[in-house]
Amino acid sequence: MKIVWSSTFTGSRAWDALDIANFDGTSVRLHWTNQPYQWHINDGQEVFTVLQGCVEMFYRIAGEEKSVVLQVGDIFYASVGTEHVAHPRGEARILVIEKAGSV
Known part of the structure; x- marks a missing residue:
């Protein structure tokens, strides 16, 4: 069992993450950021x-x-x-579920 107080999680750098769970090759992570990420394509669903x-x-279609x-x-x-990039407006906390080890 684990309880996560997402509102108090702050990373030491943009896109720091707290690993919440990993099951069958899927990771669940809480991210804190105040900066954009990078354009990327995951090797699985997100x-x-x-x-x-x-x-x-931002995302690209065709x-x-x-x-x-x-x-x-x-x-x-x-x-x-799906090629995409996230740009937070100020600080943001984001829950991401994706294939473990994805960009």
Whole structure:
């Protein structure tokens, strides 16, 4: 059993993570950040949930860049091959479920 107080988790650098669980090759991690990530494509599916703050998620479909603003409770699902990058607006805490070891 584990209880995580996500509102108090703060990393020492952008995108620091707290490992919550790993099952059947899938990781569940809490991230803290105040800086954008990098454009990337995961080698599996990704579920990205904003727990605190606001995040603008940029993604590309057929080479065309689009974005969506995610508020608390919003979920972004990146299917295999979805190129994307998260840009927090200030501090954000994000729950990410993805293949263990993904970028």
